[in-house]
Amino acid sequence: MRAIIMILFLGSCVACERRQGLPDWSQCPRLVSFGADRYPLPAEQPVELTFDRPVVAQDQGGEDVGVYLVPQRDAGACNPLCPVACHEGRCFLSEVDEAFLDDATGGNLSITRRKKTLAVRIEGVGATWRVRPRWGSLTPAWRYDLVLSPRIRDEAGLPLVGPDGGAGAFTLPFSTARADDLEAPVTWLAPSVSARNVPQNLAFLAVKIEGAGGGEPGIFILESEDRVVQELTATPFPAGCLGEAPGVECLLLWMPETLAPDTTYELRSIRRVRLSGGRYLLPWGRLGTFRTGELAWLYPPRWEESAVQEVTGCLHLSGALDGQALLWLEADGAPVAPSLFVRFSSAELAVRLDGRSEPAPGLRVRGIGLDGSPLTGSRHDNEVVDPTGLSVVITRLHPNPVGPEPAQEFIELENRSDRPVELEGFELTDSLDKPGDLLPAFALEPGARVRIAGRNYDPEVEGEPPLEGDLIVLDSSLANAGLANGGEPLYLLDDLGWLVSRYGGWIDTGDAPGRSVVRRSAQACDVATSWELR
Numbered sequence: 001m002r003a004i005i006m007i008l009f010l011g012s013c014v015a016c017e018r019r020q021g022l023p024d025w026s027q028c029p030r031l032v033s034f035g036a037d038r039y040p041l042p043a044e045q046p047v048e049l050t051f052d053r054p055v056v057a058q059d060q061g062g063e064d065v066g067v068y069l070v071p072q073r074d075a076g077a078c079n080p081l082c083p084v085a086c087h088e089g090r091c092f093l094s095e096v097d098e099a100f101l102d103d104a105t106g107g108n109l110s111i112t113r114r115k116k117t118l119a120v121r122i123e124g125v126g127a128t129w130r131v132r133p134r135w136g137s138l139t140p141a142w143r144y145d146l147v148l149s150p151r152i153r154d155e156a157g158l159p160l161v162g163p164d165g166g167a168g169a170f171t172l173p174f175s176t177a178r179a180d181d182l183e184a185p186v187t188w189l190a191p192s193v194s195a196r197n198v199p200q201n202l203a204f205l206a207v208k209i210e211g212a213g214g215g216e217p218g219i220f221i222l223e224s225e226d227r228v229v230q231e232l233t234a235t236p237f238p239a240g241c242l243g244e245a246p247g248v249e250c251l252l253l254w255m256p257e258t259l260a261p262d263t264t265y266e267l268r269s270i271r272r273v274r275l276s277g278g279r280y281l282l283p284w285g286r287l288g289t290f291r292t293g294e295l296a297w298l299y300p301p302r303w304e305e306s307a308v309q310e311v312t313g314c315l316h317l318s319g320a321l322d323g324q325a326l327l328w329l330e331a332d333g334a335p336v337a338p339s340l341f342v343r344f345s346s347a348e349l350a351v352r353l354d355g356r357s358e359p360a361p362g363l364r365v366r367g368i369g370l371d372g373s374p375l376t377g378s379r380h381d382n383e384v385v386d387p388t389g390l391s392v393v394i395t396r397l398h399p400n401p402v403g404p405e406p407a408q409e410f411i412e413l414e415n416r417s418d419r420p421v422e423l424e425g426f427e428l429t430d431s432l433d434k435p436g437d438l439l440p441a442f443a444l445e446p447g448a449r450v451r452i453a454g455r456n457y458d459p460e461v462e463g464e465p466p467l468e469g470d471l472i473v474l475d476s477s478l479a480n481a482g483l484a485n486g487g488e489p490l491y492l493l494d495d496l497g498w499l500v501s502r503y504g505g506w507i508d509t510g511d512a513p514g515r516s517v518v519r520r521s522a523q524a525c526d527v528a529t530s531w532e533l534r
Helices: 002-007 098-106
Strands: 031-034 047-051 055-060 063-065 067-071 073-077 090-093 120-123 128-133 143-148 152-154 170-175 186-190 204-210 220-224 229-231 233-236 248-254 264-269 286-291 302-311 314-322 324-331 334-343 346-352 363-369 374-376 392-398 410-415 427-429 449-453 470-473 490-493 499-503 517-519 531-533
Touching: 067 120, 067 128, 098 143, 186 286, 302 363, 314 324, 314 363, 324 346, 334 346, 392 490, 392 499
Parallel strands: 449 470
Antiparallel strands: 031 047, 047 128, 055 063, 055 152, 067 143, 073 090, 120 128, 143 170, 186 204, 204 248, 220 229, 220 264, 233 248, 264 286, 302 314, 314 346, 324 334, 324 363, 363 374, 392 410, 392 517, 410 449, 427 490, 490 499, 517 531
């Protein structure tokens, strides 16, 4: 087969001499040097090629034909059965076989083989080329095959010949050096990573990045399995994102066009960007994939409010969302609470009112559907709330200790006011319909925390969170029989019986022994989104 394809080039090599009826390729261009044949190449550097004369690759639809960059397949950890020399402890196997070279010689790769290649960009002119991936860079600690074919020609139209002197495609294998950059973790918020049946009219991807600075243009692309690339525009969440700690950034990555049906897409970063905290987005970053559905489509979401009430110093807006959207609270057009994603479910959003010198007029739910459509809830006006009596909050629950239960279970309270609070007569209960645990006399200083545990609690048990403040040990187990691992409510009432703080049992700790349920901040309202597992 390969011999037949080579014969097709005889007509284009009329300038090459013929002896004894066979082609003489001696006057055709040749490769003189290959810059990655001895040592591993740094991933962000191009592959340098030098020819004995100026040559060009044929252009077909804006893509160079005749140059193919093929990542080798990672076959796992190095082992005695690996048929080739390992690289950086991994066994890499070439995807380029004789059939691949035959196709490359003819200039038309099959769809299956083309999917194994990376689109390339050729820099430089004349006899010296610098070849790199069109998008991003090479991957560190990897092996590649660079395939050159007779579609590369000189000014006279003569084809490139291989090291053996024949006019057929040939392979230049090379490897890349390892890199020790600290890559920033990227968490998918919507859709979930590896999701399937994703709607074709998805307007954006939502991600959380550990490190600020990823909103610059030209960082992210979305590449389909057919190598169609969309350049994404990054914008910050309209109201910040839930649990956004200092140095963490949440971004919406907007797509310029509708996605193809039943197609796998990969999110990639293609530039080196130093983020806050010293982490990087890297030009070889492959950040996750998803697959669209054959008929999946999004429709504008609808928000129906069911309740508006003041709870422990916060105004809570509850409702149900028919659809999928990013929701937040705003007052007079300005965000006052972080964004969260809601998918075909009820939701409760809240903003703290106590401590404000002025009310938050025009409070309403705002949102963006995953199809890009806007969402606006009803307007609510409110009054300033007296913060008196709302000073102490539940900040931590430890329902699933490493040590024995319920002895090692505990909760922590914090005084978020600027004056001491006497806890005598305060009550902890898992139900508002039955009596709970009365707290003894204890003055909780401003900004201080106190740990409350049941009888037989031992703060020195190995593997448990260390005690960082004062300790109150009750005469009984917490919440009667202890805290349920699967999540149960807990209420804190003051000495007059008023509810001052609550936890709704929103997080299951059954599979997380030794970890606590923690309020994101002492100022956070008593809603599910204010808690996380640490």
